[in-house]
Amino acid sequence: MTFPRITVDPDVMGGAPCVRQSRIPVATLLAMMAEGMSVTDILTDLPFLDEEDMAEVLNFAADAVRDRTAR
DSSP: OTTEEEEOOOSGGGGGGTTTTTTOOOHOOOOHTTTTTHHHHHHHHHHTHHHHHHHHHHHHHHHHHHHHHHH
16 A cells, blocks of 8 residues: 655654655654544644545554554
8 A cells, every 4th residue: 555645754753754745743643633633623733734644644554553463
């Protein structure tokens, strides 16, 4: 599965997966949701992101967990 909105660059945020060449790590967005923020709240706080970005963040996380549990 490919995730074109998720980028990994060793020179950005230590190589952590981020959304579209930004400095916003996938893990940060997942933590925000885990702490109770809605996607609408996150998009209000980070207006350069969109709903498709957030959907890809969730799909990326699901794929990462799926890969880890399959081993």
